[in-house]
Amino acid sequence: LRVLGIEGTAWAASAAVYDSETDSTYIESDAYQPESGGIHPREAAEHMHGAIPQVAEAALSHARELAAANGGDGDAAHGADEASDGSGDPPIDAVAFSRGPGLGPCLRIVATAARTLAQTLDVPLVGVNHMVAHLEIGRHTADFSDPVCLNASGANAHLLAYRNGRYRVVGETMDTGVGNAIDKFTRHVGWSHPGGPKVEAAAEDGEYVDLPYVVKGMDFSFSGIMSAAKDAYDDGVPVEDVCHGLQETIFAMLTEVTERALSLTGSDELVLGGGVGQNERLREMLSEMCAARDASFHAPEPRFLRDNAGMIAVLGAKMYAAGDTVPIEESAVDPDFRPDEVPVSWRENAGR
Numbered sequence: 001l002r003v004l005g006i007e008g009t010a011w012a013a014s015a016a017v018y019d020s021e022t023d024s025t026y027i028e029s030d031a032y033q034p035e036s037g038g039i040h041p042r043e044a045a046e047h048m049h050g051a052i053p054q055v056a057e058a059a060l061s062h063a064r065e066l067a068a069a070n071g072g073d074g075d076a077a078h079g080a081d082e083a084s085d086g087s088g089d090p091p092i093d094a095v096a097f098s099r100g101p102g103l104g105p106c107l108r109i110v111a112t113a114a115r116t117l118a119q120t121l122d123v124p125l126v127g128v129n130h131m132v133a134h135l136e137i138g139r140h141t142a143d144f145s146d147p148v149c150l151n152a153s154g155a156n157a158h159l160l161a162y163r164n165g166r167y168r169v170v171g172e173t174m175d176t177g178v179g180n181a182i183d184k185f186t187r188h189v190g191w192s193h194p195g196g197p198k199v200e201a202a203a204e205d206g207e208y209v210d211l212p213y214v215v216k217g218m219d220f221s222f223s224g225i226m227s228a229a230k231d232a233y234d235d236g237v238p239v240e241d242v243c244h245g246l247q248e249t250i251f252a253m254l255t256e257v258t259e260r261a262l263s264l265t266g267s268d269e270l271v272l273g274g275g276v277g278q279n280e281r282l283r284e285m286l287s288e289m290c291a292a293r294d295a296s297f298h299a300p301e302p303r304f305l306r307d308n309a310g311m312i313a314v315l316g317a318k319m320y321a322a323g324d325t326v327p328i329e330e331s332a333v334d335p336d337f338r339p340d341e342v343p344v345s346w347r348e349n350a351g352r
């Protein structure tokens, strides 16, 4: 089984091929880099328009090589009888794409590309929830049986746990996503996007400064801490110290709610998802918390944490195998697509 995945919810124009026989994932990405400020939706959409054809072609040519290495096609299970290049060697079984959540103008371009490819190659279309894909790639690479997932990404921050056929949101940010909050501070300081890696580097040379810590039950908020961090910087507190305080405070908040989610669900497995998951200090705090309560902790490799089409292809393959495809006429995108709207069709035993 081979599935082409296409991702383009915000900044990463990405295409991938997941090959279930070898359990290998090939990813080709082209990142949008704003000239100034944060992500501008129109510019990001223009980036998708220019970059998706190239990354999709690179992924497809990899799929063709895999098909050829398997002795050419001749295998009816591999989609259409005739590939668009006329080689008679159809490379993929399905096209999966990020249906949301994300920036509407970007999502629409990616969906158009996915529909076109599915029709051209005469294979089914699979509509994937981007946040469930962030979670599922962790499950896929760790083979956990009933984990809690902390999705710490740019535009989101939430905890998911499986219950009765869906991944439920058991806690989440009450305002901005965690990465976007960090990026807002770095924009104020005048650093280029993305800010997360720069804060991580600067924090190493900083001392702790006190910043507002806001956790309410299972939910949390970043707006107060961001204003306080900007004020501290404007008042002359060294930027390294503000970065250090930011990381310690934000990641302690995330670690506290994650521990509570493990405790409330009774799970002893944690997977991390999202681009902020590349941060070593966050991973260190989560892994110490898990070790203290004898829970297993898994963070996928960085190429699967930041936005990438690999996770879309991997979940797309599971959904396709479960018959969870979408007719073209029902494949509208959803910029506010929540993970708990998705029936988990692809796992017989997904947990409780």
Ligand code: ATP
Pocket: 009, 010, 011, 101, 102, 130, 152, 153, 154, 155, 156, 177, 178, 179, 180, 182, 183, 194, 195, 196, 197, 200, 274, 275, 276, 277, 278, 279, 280, 305, 306, 307
């Ligand atoms: P979503 O997945 O919610 O749509 P997104 O599209 O913005 O979010 P991701 O790729 O998951 O994308 O995450 C990008 C975010 O990760 C950016 O805000 C960036 O600053 C942050 N980030 C990247 N590396 C690090 C790091 N080392 N430390 C902290 N944050 C980081």
